[in-house]
Amino acid sequence: MITRQAEAIVRQKLLQTPAVVLLGPRQVGKTTLARQIASDWAGGAVYLDLERPADRLRLEDADSYLRAQQGKLVIMDEIHRAPGVFEVLRGIIDDNRQAGQRSGQFLLLGSAALDLMRQSSETLAGRVAYLDIASLNIFEATQAGIPDNDLWLRGGFPDSLLAPGDIQSLDWRRDFIRSYLERDVPMFAPRLPAETIGRLWTMLAHSQGSVLNQSRIASAMGVSNPTIDRYIDLLVDLQLVRRLRPWGGNIGKRLVKSPKVYVRDSGILHGLLELETLNDLLGHPVSGLSFEGHCIESLIQAAGSRRVPYFYRTQVGAEIDLLLEKGGRPEIAIEVKRSMAPSPEKGFALACDDLEIGQRYVVYPGTERISLRHGAQAIGLHELATLLLQ
Structure with a gap:
């Protein structure tokens, strides 16, 4: 256990x-x-x-x-x-x-x-x-001897993560998704159509980590903007989707005001997209954003209630994937790169300069800490999560 x-x-x-x-x-x-x-x-x-x-x-x-x-x-x-x-x-x-x-x-x-x-x-x-209580985090998985890529592919629901094979894991996640749509949605929101919410859930998976464009989704599904808002509220309430808010301080910049939306558990994300193996995932267009969502969810869990999570983006492209605020002040800026040779974008440096942030990290799949340009450091997910616990 x-x-x-x-x-x-x-x-x-x-x-x-x-x-x-x-x-x-x-x-x-x-x-x-x-x-x-x-x-x-x-x-x-x-x-x-x-x-x-x-x-x-x-x-x-x-x-x-x-x-x-x-x-x-x-x-x-x-x-x-x-x-x-x-x-x-x-x-x-x-x-x-x-x-x-x-x-x-x-x-x-x-x-x-x-x-x-x-x-x-x-x-x-x-x-x-x-x-x-969220799905299993990187510390719990590591302590149990579970490889990082298994946690990323299968997600942190115990029965999915500990399944004897990738096929059985995906089958469990398919059943999980189906049971939520057939049982939980009608129970918690009897007036909302479960089939339509299932379509929305899948659409959000395909646009993992994107700034929410409610009008586009509403048009594609043939419903109103307020209706989409209620549907997403339900998925957030059930802790299946994270609505990551944009940072909105007054710094004289034109900031993006719509939230980003992530399917919280990477395994459920991959179940919605029918990605069975690590090779399937690595060859899919969602791979980079899936890794980003996996890292962001892990780091938010590690940060706990002491820090408030946001993302930051200006209209001209300065961006921080995850901004952690403490005591009302931006403290830590994090960019996520699924590359063994990570390099921060210029927009990341500009955003950090805008907010006068000194702690700048680029999370990547490796384990070595590397000094990068613009005052950033490349760091492994497990090491940064450990730092946030302190």
Whole structure:
């Protein structure tokens, strides 16, 4: 079993707060992590899978059942199946606090970030901590002995990454995509057509890492701009797509104002494009932008909540693939090159000069750190991610 870095963070939060909401896509490892925590939790734990009718039945009188578990950690998986439970948690948490159980009362697992955060924040303000869990990152994969190219090709969903072969991995990702469109989209957004969202998802894969042109997509799909916005909102909410915002400070330059859009997991991206092997990927036009998205997602995870991610682009072509801001000031500029002989573009140097950024990195597939022109350094993905953890 692969050890998830999120496990230690979840345990720490549970020792500090009454409730923790753990958010992430299906099949990303939330249940495995929760069961691991439950297996040795002091005082015992109760696990409820709310996709099972028997477990949902226990919550028909949620107040009575949950109060009877006082002293235990109650884990509720797929919490969106029982949205009414949030109404009773506040009183139970407060009463448990009075009885001496001030932390570690509830661990709630869900797949739709925005809706769950809205419901829980309305009733559990000051009583809940939120954590995201993404697919396996480069540190977890390296610790498990998984080659970097396997992580890039197959993505970080455990069942895809650990499949016995590329064919089986791609088959799993096809099934994952189909299940989201046939099951999750109708559940989370019953008024949105799943088939149309599937087409949009594929279109976004073909334009991975491009500045979003909503009008063009809307025209191609025969719907309005606001409709496309709602569809993308859903994919972002399900943590399947990242909408990377443009940096918008006032520096006297004409800046691009539309976001870039990435399919977050590289394996799902390749599944949408039917790319089975590394050779298939390397020979496809999306290869460079796929590597860019893979690196950006890894670095954003490593940067955590301490730094805010953006991209930067002016109307005249000065550009930074990933700009990390800390304390309201641009701190680190990153360009991604899928070349063993990387060289920063002139536009990257101009953008760094515009923002007066000293830390300039070019991520490439190698491992040696190399000094480049314009004050930049070529650096491997793993080394830069390690630096961002510090």
